[in-house]
Amino acid sequence: GIAGEWGLCILAEFNGKKILIDSGQSDLFAENLKKTGFDIKDIDYATLSHAHYDHANGMPRFFEENKKAKLYIRDAAKENCYRNNHFIFKKYIGMPKGMLEKYGDRIAKLSGDFKLMEGAYLFPHKTKGLEKVGMRDRMYQKKSGRMKYDNFDHEQSLVLDTDKGLIIINCCSHGGAVNIINEVRETFPDKRVYGIIGGFHLFNKTDEEVREVAKKIDDTGIQFVCTGHCTGERAYGILKEKLDDKLLQLHVGLKMKF
Numbered sequence: 001g002i003a004g005e006w007g008l009c010i011l012a013e014f015n016g017k018k019i020l021i022d023s024g025q026s027d028l029f030a031e032n033l034k035k036t037g038f039d040i041k042d043i044d045y046a047t048l049s050h051a052h053y054d055h056a057n058g059m060p061r062f063f064e065e066n067k068k069a070k071l072y073i074r075d076a077a078k079e080n081c082y083r084n085n086h087f088i089f090k091k092y093i094g095m096p097k098g099m100l101e102k103y104g105d106r107i108a109k110l111s112g113d114f115k116l117m118e119g120a121y122l123f124p125h126k127t128k129g130l131e132k133v134g135m136r137d138r139m140y141q142k143k144s145g146r147m148k149y150d151n152f153d154h155e156q157s158l159v160l161d162t163d164k165g166l167i168i169i170n171c172c173s174h175g176g177a178v179n180i181i182n183e184v185r186e187t188f189p190d191k192r193v194y195g196i197i198g199g200f201h202l203f204n205k206t207d208e209e210v211r212e213v214a215k216k217i218d219d220t221g222i223q224f225v226c227t228g229h230c231t232g233e234r235a236y237g238i239l240k241e242k243l244d245d246k247l248l249q250l251h252v253g254l255k256m257k258f
Helices: 028-035 059-065 131-136 177-187 207-219 233-246
Strands: 010-014 017-021 045-047 071-074 081-083 107-110 114-117 120-124 139-143 146-149 156-162 165-169 193-197 224-227 247-249
Touching: 010 156, 028 059, 045 114, 059 071, 120 177, 131 139, 131 146, 156 177, 165 177, 177 193, 177 207, 207 233, 224 233, 233 247
Parallel strands: 017 045, 045 071, 071 107, 165 193, 193 224, 224 247
Antiparallel strands: 010 017, 081 139, 114 120, 120 156, 139 146, 156 165
C-alpha cells in the first residue's frame, strides 16, 4: 500500500530518537510514513544529505507538520544547484526556492564535523578535487552569478555508531561511496566501519566504472552495503557480481535492524 518515486527518504530510529534523512521529491514520504505507522510529529531530528530537489522537496511538508525538530544542513547548501541535460541547458535541480528563508529559524547550518546526538554524527566531504565529479556528471552550483562545477560541499553523511560498527547513510554519495567510506575511516581510526546505506549515483556510469567502484568498496573491508535510488538496476546487478551477499537492494518500505 505504499508507493515510490525518484528520490529518497530514510527514517532512522537510534538510541530512542527518530532521525529523518531527506524527504524525497514530494509529499509522498509523509503518506508512506503514515502507512508504515510513523508520525512526522514524533521526529526528533531532520537532516538533508545534499541540496537536490529529489531529497528536499518534501521538507516544507515536514516543517508544517513537525513543530519541534530542526533540519541540519551544510552551510554550503544553497538554492543554487543546476544540471545540464539533453533538453534544458542548466536546469534547476535544487531544493524548493524560498525554503531557506521561510523556515530559516528551523534550519541549522553546519560547518565541519558535527555531533547530532550521542552516537550520531554529520560529516562533510574531506576529499579534494570533487569538482571533477561535477564536471563528469554535468552538475553545477551558481556562485557569485557564475556557474561552477559542483564540488558537493553541500553533501554530508550521517554516521551512526552501532554495536556492529559505524553505519554510514549518504543518500546519493555524489562525492563517491568509496571516498565517503575512507573519509569516515580516517575520522574514526579506532572504530570499525560496518556498513553504508544510500544511493551511489551509478545509473549514468559505464559498466567498467561500476566494476571499479565495486572492487574498491570490497577492498575497504566493509561488511554491509545497501543501495538503490540513483544506483540504478543495471549498476546494482554489476555490484552484486562482486559484493554478493554483502549487498542488499534498497527499496520502498524496506526495514532493517542492526
